[in-house]
Amino acid sequence: MSVETNLTAAQRDDLRAVAAMIIPASTEYNVPGADDAVIQADMLATLGRDAPAVGAALDHLARLAGQPLASLDPARRDAVAKEFRASGGPAAATLVRVVLQCYYRDDRVLRSLGLELRPPFPKGYELEQGDWSLLDPVKARPSTLRRTS
Amino acid sequence: MNKPVDVLIIGAGASGAAVAWSLADTKMHILCLDQGGWMSQTEYPSTGRDWEARFYGDYSPSPNIRARPEDYPVNDDNSPIKVVNFNGVGGSTVMYTAHWPRLHPSDFRVKTLDGVADDWPIDYDTLAPFFAENDRIMGTSGLSGDPASPLTDPPMPPQPLGRSGAILGQAMNKLGWHWWPSDTTVATMDYEGRARCINLGHCTPACAQGAKASTDITYWPLALRAGVELRTHCRVREIVTNDEGMATGVIYYDKDGVEQFQAAEVVVIACNGIGTPRLLLNSASKHFPDGLANSSGLVGKNLMFHPYSQVYGFVEQPTDSNRAPPTCLWSKEFYDTDLSRGFVRGYGIQFGRGAGPVFEAVASEAKGILPWGADHHRVFRKLNGHRLGASAICEDLPEEHNRVTLDPVLKDSHGIPAPRIDYTISENSKKMMEHGIARAKEVLAAAGATDICVNSPILYGGWHLLGTARMGSDPKRSVVNEWGRSHDVKNLFIVDGSVFVTSGGVNPTSTIQAIALYVADQMKQRLANLFD
Numbered sequence: 316m317s318v319e320t321n322l323t324a325a326q327r328d329d330l331r332a333v334a335a336m337i338i339p340a341s342t343e344y345n346v347p348g349a350d351d352a353v354i355q356a357d358m359l360a361t362l363g364r365d366a367p368a369v370g371a372a373l374d375h376l377a378r379l380a381g382q383p384l385a386s387l388d389p390a391r392r393d394a395v396a397k398e399f400r401a402s403g404g405p406a407a408a409t410l411v412r413v414v415l416q417c418y419y420r421d422d423r424v425l426r427s428l429g430l431e432l433r434p435p436f437p438k439g440y441e442l443e444q445g446d447w448s449l450l451d452p453v454k455a456r457p458s459t460l461r462r463t464s
Numbered sequence: 465m466n467k468p469v470d471v472l473i474i475g476a477g478a479s480g481a482a483v484a485w486s487l488a489d490t491k492m493h494i495l496c497l498d499q500g501g502w503m504s505q506t507e508y509p510s511t512g513r514d515w516e517a518r519f520y521g522d523y524s525p526s527p528n529i530r531a532r533p534e535d536y537p538v539n540d541d542n543s544p545i546k547v548v549n550f551n552g553v554g555g556s557t558v559m560y561t562a563h564w565p566r567l568h569p570s571d572f573r574v575k576t577l578d579g580v581a582d583d584w585p586i587d588y589d590t591l592a593p594f595f596a597e598n599d600r601i602m603g604t605s606g607l608s609g610d611p612a613s614p615l616t617d618p619p620m621p622p623q624p625l626g627r628s629g630a631i632l633g634q635a636m637n638k639l640g641w642h643w644w645p646s647d648t649t650v651a652t653m654d655y656e657g658r659a660r661c662i663n664l665g666h667c668t669p670a671c672a673q674g675a676k677a678s679t680d681i682t683y684w685p686l687a688l689r690a691g692v693e694l695r696t697h698c699r700v701r702e703i704v705t706n707d708e709g710m711a712t713g714v715i716y717y718d719k720d721g722v723e724q725f726q727a728a729e730v731v732v733i734a735c736n737g738i739g740t741p742r743l744l745l746n747s748a749s750k751h752f753p754d755g756l757a758n759s760s761g762l763v764g765k766n767l768m769f770h771p772y773s774q775v776y777g778f779v780e781q782p783t784d785s786n787r788a789p790p791t792c793l794w795s796k797e798f799y800d801t802d803l804s805r806g807f808v809r810g811y812g813i814q815f816g817r818g819a820g821p822v823f824e825a826v827a828s829e830a831k832g833i834l835p836w837g838a839d840h841h842r843v844f845r846k847l848n849g850h851r852l853g854a855s856a857i858c859e860d861l862p863e864e865h866n867r868v869t870l871d872p873v874l875k876d877s878h879g880i881p882a883p884r885i886d887y888t889i890s891e892n893s894k895k896m897m898e899h900g901i902a903r904a905k906e907v908l909a910a911a912g913a914t915d916i917c918v919n920s921p922i923l924y925g926g927w928h929l930l931g932t933a934r935m936g937s938d939p940k941r942s943v944v945n946e947w948g949r950s951h952d953v954k955n956l957f958i959v960d961g962s963v964f965v966t967s968g969g970v971n972p973t974s975t976i977q978a979i980a981l982y983v984a985d986q987m988k989q990r991l992a993n994l995f996d
């Protein structure tokens with residue numbers, strides 16, 4: 316994973332601000348917001364191929380805001396965010412996806428969701444058999460395979 | 465100078481692997497060239513904490529997004545359905561859901577039965593032994609006895625119903641619908657050197673356990689042991705022909721990017737419904753100015769995708785989410801023609817168990833059901849782990865204007881012209897999709913689901929690449945004959961999904977491989993007069 320990113324300091328500030336708008340911290344669920352330093356560092360470190368789109372999205376956001384997003388009053392910030400998501404196209408979608416994919420792999424967040432802090436492999440998961448008697452009415456049906464002649 | 469070979473197979477995916485294995489017992493010198501390399505299970509996404517994120521990057525099903533060196537770009541701007549595939553040893557069997565229905569006998573007789581499209585020149589019974597052989601080698605799991613599907617005899621028991629399957633089964637019983645546990649190529653017990661499924665859940669972008677059958681771990685080890693040679697990272701540019709109109713070999717770029725010529729007595733193309741017409745069109749020459757094997761003018765035409773209408777919702781009780789293979793059940797309730805529905809032909813429905821947290825967050829935010837702000841956490845907990853999905857896989861009828869051509873600008877990393885897709889969804893398919901959406905909503909409502917969402921068509925849903933070098937007995941109306949040989953070039957064979965005459969309403973890989981085995985068998989039976 317590369318820690319290199321071409322985002323400017325202003326873009327990083329806006330990324331942090333918009334991430335907090337998407338997912339704010341919650342004491343009720345005992346989770347950080349997406350502006351958390353660890354989660355932000357994960358985003359910047361793993362931007363990779365998404366960097367151009369995220370950069371374009373942040374440029375769009377900056378044009379809409381006209382000043383650092385965090386410095387806007389709450390009502391104006393919300394309006395800019397709505398406009399950003401509505402008009403930002405694939406670049407905005409990429410930015411949002413980057414925020415979400417880093418947030419929902421954070422240990423604190425997964426723990427709050429009751430999920431294990433591991434990849435699927437090698438442990439896997441258990442899958443219950445389910446009630447196979449549910450299939451009995453279907454088994455009782457006559458064949459409906461269409462005849463060809 | 466490469467030593468000439470008897471049989472040259474282009475493509476090591478679903479069909480190329482099957483043909484290689486089948487022809488190996490002839491003891492001929494068989495060589496397969498593939499533009500990709502061997503995959504490593506230890507590098508598959510489900511081995512890392514970023515397993516979901518990689519689906520949007522280096523393990524995206526879209527070659528344009530994935531953009532690995534092994535991939536070639538596809539201009540699909542003029543199509544509402546984007547091409548998805550995988551390039552490497554195993555081809556798209558590395559990256560598929562392992563859903564394993566067969567085309568129905570009636571799918572081979574659509575003109576006779578319903579007066580549309582064309583009948584195939586072969587029938588289901590011709591393929592039946594090859595379906596069975598293929599199921600044995602790929603290793604299928606399922607439950608025999610489905611009253612609405614061709615009889616199968618999977619060597620392994622079905623996947624568990626799980627929570628999701630039970631909820632969906634109950635819902636369909638309320639509606640009186642047909643449903644059945646899907647046949648899949650997921651090993652539910654240890655099988656022929658493959659370890660059983662441990663429910664990694666992230667099956668589509670490759671199985672780190674090796675429980676999902678892909679031809680790199682099924683056919684290829686057998687074929688290599690039998691003496692077939694597989695040369696990787698070799699991208700074929702064109703097939704070369706002589707003044708007699710016979711193929712003499714191929715020009716390809718080797719792993720170092722060096723242009724090579726490989727001579728062959730027989731050439732077999734197994735590059736899928738996009739790659740095959742691309743190669744044929746790129747092989748235009750003095751004798752074949754409109755592209756190789758294209759005297760009918762049908763190379764690249766009649767592209768069929770299977771438009772998917774996906775509907776999903778969320779139930780109160782927990783589902784299997786990402787903790788099981790995504791494939792679950794199928795329904796054939798609406799598979800056959802009923803003109804009272806307003807369209808001809810029909811569709812299968814495949815049911816999904818759920819999704820992982822990142823996928824759920826990304827998809828639900830994009831749909832507008834997962835808000836930004838303080839309520840995000842509450843809503844996410846309501847959605848995550850509660851998803852159920854149903855997808856109508858609609859039969860796409862052949863239409864010549866749906867086609868693959870060569871893009872005048874776009875090229876791959878070797879400078880070879882890339883394919884361009886021009887495709888529209890027909891009025892018949894649109895009506896079918898609307899019907900499928902309405903029925904899927906019914907079943908989800910019967911399951912108690914809310915927050916219903918629709919993706920129709922699934923944008924990145926062009927998995928099934930069919931019809932672009934169709935099979936037939938009339939050289940004016942088809943590209944290959946009833947046993948896969950080009951009408952125009954008598955030592956050129958096509959064995960992938962491009963030979964499909966019609967598409968049926970099910971995932972095609974099982975049928976593609978059965979056809980490949982059938983063509984190989986025909987070749988073996990006709991070795992003494994193969995070029996007559």
